[in-house]
Amino acid sequence: MNDKMEEECGVFGVFGSSGDETANLIYSGLLALQHRGQESAGISIQTGEKIITRKSMGLASEAFKAVNPETLTGTSGVGHVRYSTSGDKSLTNAQPLVGHCKLGDLAIAHNGNLVNADIIRSLMEDGGTVFQTTSDSEILLNLISRGASSGSYDKAIREAASAVKGSYSTIILTEDRLAAVRDPYGIRPLCIGKLGDIYIVSSETCALDAVGADFVRDIEPGELVFIDKNGIHSEITGKGSEQNTCLFEYIYFARPDSVIDGISVYRFRYQSGMELYNEHPVKADVVVGVPDSGLAAALGYAAASGIPFTHGLIKNKYSGRSFIAPSKHLREQTVNVKLNVLKEEVNGKRVILIDDSLVRGTTSKKLIKSLRKAGAEEVHLGIVSPPVTHSCYFGIDTPYRTELIAAGKSTEEICQLIGADSLFYISPEGVLKSTGKEKGFCMGCFNGIYPMSYS
Numbered sequence: 001m002n003d004k005m006e007e008e009c010g011v012f013g014v015f016g017s018s019g020d021e022t023a024n025l026i027y028s029g030l031l032a033l034q035h036r037g038q039e040s041a042g043i044s045i046q047t048g049e050k051i052i053t054r055k056s057m058g059l060a061s062e063a064f065k066a067v068n069p070e071t072l073t074g075t076s077g078v079g080h081v082r083y084s085t086s087g088d089k090s091l092t093n094a095q096p097l098v099g100h101c102k103l104g105d106l107a108i109a110h111n112g113n114l115v116n117a118d119i120i121r122s123l124m125e126d127g128g129t130v131f132q133t134t135s136d137s138e139i140l141l142n143l144i145s146r147g148a149s150s151g152s153y154d155k156a157i158r159e160a161a162s163a164v165k166g167s168y169s170t171i172i173l174t175e176d177r178l179a180a181v182r183d184p185y186g187i188r189p190l191c192i193g194k195l196g197d198i199y200i201v202s203s204e205t206c207a208l209d210a211v212g213a214d215f216v217r218d219i220e221p222g223e224l225v226f227i228d229k230n231g232i233h234s235e236i237t238g239k240g241s242e243q244n245t246c247l248f249e250y251i252y253f254a255r256p257d258s259v260i261d262g263i264s265v266y267r268f269r270y271q272s273g274m275e276l277y278n279e280h281p282v283k284a285d286v287v288v289g290v291p292d293s294g295l296a297a298a299l300g301y302a303a304a305s306g307i308p309f310t311h312g313l314i315k316n317k318y319s320g321r322s323f324i325a326p327s328k329h330l331r332e333q334t335v336n337v338k339l340n341v342l343k344e345e346v347n348g349k350r351v352i353l354i355d356d357s358l359v360r361g362t363t364s365k366k367l368i369k370s371l372r373k374a375g376a377e378e379v380h381l382g383i384v385s386p387p388v389t390h391s392c393y394f395g396i397d398t399p400y401r402t403e404l405i406a407a408g409k410s411t412e413e414i415c416q417l418i419g420a421d422s423l424f425y426i427s428p429e430g431v432l433k434s435t436g437k438e439k440g441f442c443m444g445c446f447n448g449i450y451p452m453s454y455s
């Protein structure tokens with residue numbers, strides 16, 4: 001049972017490349033976006049005659065090991081890495097999802113969660129639509145293919161986007177173009193890059209860097225972008241909605257080397273560490289960050305406080321995924337397999353441990369125990385997000401509210417439960433200040449205020 005909110009999905013699209021490099025570009029992009037989903041990976045390529053797709057369960061490096069690149073030749077394509085928040089974890093639900101409509105083949109790669117999926121699915125089934133998967137993304141695919149009977153993808157995609165509600169950063173591959181759409185609240189990120197004459201669309205800028213592309217711009221909330229041989233044209237589909245980008249993208253999900261909507265994820269995390277110190281100055285000998293997402297904030301806390309930063313915890317890069325059914329003993333040991341304490345750095349010291357979030361609290365409890373066992377005299381836990389008290393409905397896998405440690409307990413009670421000497425969270429104001437903006441973020445899992453109703 002993971003003690004973090006789980007990532008969602010990553011999408012990556014290419015238009016206008018030479019036939020034999022498209023699949024390689026997408027593959028490299030997916031490797032860079034792997035942190036957004038490790039359950040399955042897939043690539044769809046437009047060959048000019050049809051769309052061919054290869055997808056498999058597991059990491060991108062595993063999924064395409066046996067694929068002959070010569071079977072994936074075409075000038076445009078789309079890729080996806082998945083973590084399931086809707087539908088089961090089967091290969092059937094792996095993306096891209098592909099369909100055939102009046103205008104030809106189309107493939108879709110979706111990051112997000114449609115909150116009105118059940119209603120639309122039921123209405124479409126009443127009308128005779130057959131669904132092949134249990135994924136909410138197929139609703140988008142079917143809405144677009146149904147709308148394409150009018151003879152226009154533009155209209156079909158526009159109408160599909162206005163029918164669904166929730167979060168959707170989506171790339172659609174058709175015969176002669178790539179379309180990209182971001183929901184009106186811009187909950188998940190999506191950006192455009194260019195590599196020579198090749199257009200790239202990606203969940204995060206780190207994947208543009210991975211293929212050597214230059215960042216062009218973010219896709220705006222509610223923007224629908226079409227890329228074809230004439231270049232880019234775009235329109236705004238969701239007017240009147242206020243931007244509500246997921247704040248957790250910055251806190252934990254996105255890679256620190258990404259920049260989302262003009263905010264560097266690394267700088268945000270560093271700044272949030274500084275803000276945490278301003279709000280909670282604690283006396284100690286060393287500051288330790290929980291790898292990887294707590295490291296930048298720990299550096300910020302150390303810089304603001306003047307307390308030395310040290311790598312007190314070392315992450316095993318090869319620990320892989322958790323056991324399917326671990327024994328109690330193995331479950332206890334799991335944190336040691338993933339993270340080990342550098343005893344020399346903490347022995348006899350007062351430690352400030354910085355983590356990005358506290359979800360169930362199980363990992364923090366084990367880490368604090370391990371630090372004490374290694375000789376730490378005091379362990380103070382600083383969290384650079386406000387208490388997580390509510391679930392997410394927009395593409396993030398959160399535990400049930402009852403499993404969220406902060407949902408029913410006071411900070412003092414949690415501190416006692418996890419065995420820390422003190423526990424302190426950044427305030428909602430502090431975390432917002434770290435973005436450098438005054439508004440524009442969903443903070444639903446901290447305050448229960450969501451950008452839209454979720455039922």
Ligand code: SF4
Binds near residue numbers: 247
């Ligand atoms: S509820 Fe939390 S995790 Fe979900 S979109 Fe909002 S900030 Fe992100």
